[in-house]
Amino acid sequence: MMTDTLTTNNHVVPLQTKLDDKLDDIGWKSKLKVPPKDKRIKTSDVTDTRGNEFEEFCLKRELLMGIFEKGWEKPSPIQEASIPIALSGKDVLARAKNGTGKTGAYCIPVLEQVDPDKDYIQALILVPTRELALQTSQICIELAKHLRVRVMVTTGGTNLRDDIMRIYQKVQVIIATPGRILDLMDKQVAKMEQCRILVLDEADKLLSQDFKDMLHHLIGRLPEERQILLFSATFPLTVKLFMEKHLRDPYEINLMEELTLKGVTQYYAFVQERQKVHCLNTLFSKLQINQSIIFCNSTQRVELLAKKITELGYCCYYIHAKMAQAHRNRVFHDFRAGLCRNLVCSDLFTRGIDVQAVNVVINFDFPKMAETYLHRIGRSGRFGHLGIAINLITYDDRFALHRIEQELGTEIKPIPKMIDPSLYVANSEDELLEDGNK
Numbered sequence: 049m050m051t052d053t054l055t056t057n058n059h060v061v062p063l064q065t066k067l068d069d070k071l072d073d074i075g076w077k078s079k080l081k082v083p084p085k086d087k088r089i090k091t092s093d094v095t096d097t098r099g100n101e102f103e104e105f106c107l108k109r110e111l112l113m114g115i116f117e118k119g120w121e122k123p124s125p126i127q128e129a130s131i132p133i134a135l136s137g138k139d140v141l142a143r144a145k146n147g148t149g150k151t152g153a154y155c156i157p158v159l160e161q162v163d164p165d166k167d168y169i170q171a172l173i174l175v176p177t178r179e180l181a182l183q184t185s186q187i188c189i190e191l192a193k194h195l196r197v198r199v200m201v202t203t204g205g206t207n208l209r210d211d212i213m214r215i216y217q218k219v220q221v222i223i224a225t226p227g228r229i230l231d232l233m234d235k236q237v238a239k240m241e242q243c244r245i246l247v248l249d250e251a252d253k254l255l256s257q258d259f260k261d262m263l264h265h266l267i268g269r270l271p272e273e274r275q276i277l278l279f280s281a282t283f284p285l286t287v288k289l290f291m292e293k294h295l296r297d298p299y300e301i302n303l304m305e306e307l308t309l310k311g312v313t314q315y316y317a318f319v320q321e322r323q324k325v326h327c328l329n330t331l332f333s334k335l336q337i338n339q340s341i342i343f344c345n346s347t348q349r350v351e352l353l354a355k356k357i358t359e360l361g362y363c364c365y366y367i368h369a370k371m372a373q374a375h376r377n378r379v380f381h382d383f384r385a386g387l388c389r390n391l392v393c394s395d396l397f398t399r400g401i402d403v404q405a406v407n408v409v410i411n412f413d414f415p416k417m418a419e420t421y422l423h424r425i426g427r428s429g430r431f432g433h434l435g436i437a438i439n440l441i442t443y444d445d446r447f448a449l450h451r452i453e454q455e456l457g458t459e460i461k462p463i464p465k466m467i468d469p470s471l472y473v474a475n476s477e478d479e480l481l482e483d484g485n486k
Contacts, residue, residue: 076109083119100128105135107160110194115156118190124149129301130277131157139298140277141291146426148303154247154277155188158221161245164196167218169238171245172270174226174263176253177396178203178373179380184249185223197221204228205373212237226254226262233269240269251280252419255290267294281426282419312409312425313471315463316439316449324412324440325356331410331438332362332390334466336473339383339405342392343424345413353412354392368394395420407472409437414445418455436472438463 100123102115123131126144134140134157144150158171173188175181185201192199200219202211204227211228215237222229222238232238246267248254254263276295280287291298319327328342342357344350347368354366365388367379383391384403395415415421425437439460441449453460 076113077116080113080116082116085121098128105131105156105160107156108195111156111159111191113194114159114191115152117193118187120152124152125303126150126301127153127156129303130154133299133301134158134275134277135160137275139275139295140301141287141295141298142277142279142301142303143281143283144279144301144303146281146423150249150279151184151187152191154249154279155184155191157277158245158247159188159192159195159197162195162197162220164198164220166220166242169215169219169222169240169243171221171247172229172240172243173221173223173247173249174229174254174266175223175249176225176259178205178225178376179367179396180250181223181225182377182380183384188221188223192221199223202228202232203373205376208232226259226266230262230266233266240266241271243270244273245275245277246270247277247279249279251278251287251290252282252284255284255286260286263290281422311434312437313435314425314437314439314458314460315467316441316460317463319440319442321442325353325360327440328357328410328412329360332360335408335436336469337389338407338473339386339403340390340408340410341403341406342390342410342412343415344392344394345415347394349413350392350394357390357392362390363388364390364392366392367396369396395424407435409435411437411439414439414441414448415452416448418452421452422456434470434472434474436467 102112102120102123105123107115125148126142127149130140130142130153134154142150142153144153154173158173162170173184175184181201181203185199188199198217198219199221200211200214201223202214203225206228208228208231211232212235215222215232229238233240248263253259276298278287278291278295278298317327342353344353347370350366350368354364357364365379365383367376367383371379379391382388386405392412409425411421411424415424439445439449449460
């Protein structure tokens with residue numbers, strides 16, 4: 049009996065072997081525990097891709113398994129642009145909108161490059177807030193579920209001794225806030241001599257006055273041969289100066305032709321200060337809220353408003369920076385799990401926080417800065433889904449409203465009597481039609 053063969057590069061490979069490999073490729077995907085397909089409408093912020101697949105990036109199969117089991121079907125534009133460059137070892141400076149897949153854009157190349165057989169810290173991911181650190185570590189752990197890579201999160205407000213014990217058990221990837229990781233480095237616990245990948249997420253915030261000195265000190269402790277991946281929605285002078293000082297011939301990615309998310313429709317309502325709670329009550333009764341985030345400009349107002357909303361008979365959590373860390377963690381976890389519909393918060397919650405179910409953001413107090421406004425409304429319309437942002441504007445806010453519109457090149461419209469649900473509510477009829485057309 050003759051065996052068919054195929055000649056490739058002077059090697060003779062049995063066709064049966066090729067067939068077995070092909071069947072194996074099909075087989076591993078069929079065994080994955082993939083979540084249900086997300087059929088909600090997505091905007092071009094995440095769908096306008098070149099059509100690449102995750103398999104084209106030559107990733108380890110175990111990492112691909114984690115990606116697909118996370119429910120990520122295809123790379124978003126920022127993932128498509130940055131993953132192959134990051135895998136080549138180059139420094140990256142990437143600008144992309146919040147909610148377009150930035151976390152995956154750096155977690156995937158980090159996990160691909162980490163060697164599980166080497167028991168030392170190989171990658172450090174820095175983020176500005178404790179909540180963002182917890183969220184990022186959760187994503188990283190889920191992506192790495194089939195790898196032997198050990199991922200750890202460390203932030204202020206938690207037990208330092210516990211973190212020391214975990215580092216001694218050997219970790220390869222650390223997600224941290226700057227103050228806590230510096231503390232561990234100064235105590236000679238977190239040894240960074242062989243940490244060759246540094247990621248700065250929300251870099252504009254990390255390079256603000258609050259963290260800038262810490263960051264320069266931290267980078268001085270990393271090896272000379274290192275890779276820096278820098279992600280930021282906005283690009284202030286501090287980021288530019290940092291890039292010139294620390295990044296080596298970085299590959300620049302800019303997906304920020306327009307600043308606000310395409311799926312978020314923005315409205316304003318002119319009110320007097322004393323009418324705000326009544327206006328909020330009206331919005332709650334008229335809108336089809338899946339989950340909402342309501343922003344105030346001070347921690348005191350956060351607590352007062354949460355109390356008022358509860359008195360009106362609505363389920364409401366609140367979160368701000370002056371709360372105990374354990375309490376913050378519990379609120380964050382329970383809100384993400386969908387245990388409550390409304391969350392009142394300070395600007396602590398503007399950075400990178402990803403709650404897919406949020407379809408309404410309300411600025412109870414209008415922010416002074418365009419950058420703050422941009423990050424706040426980016427809590428809605430996550431990963432290309434639809435959402436609305438409603439701003440309660442007093443007479444004193446009128447100039448800030450106009451200036452922020454100008455700076456962001458966006459339009460904030462007067463609120464209509466009825467808001468079209470198709471602008472922010474997933475339409476089940478459309479989904480049924482879409483399924484029928486397949």
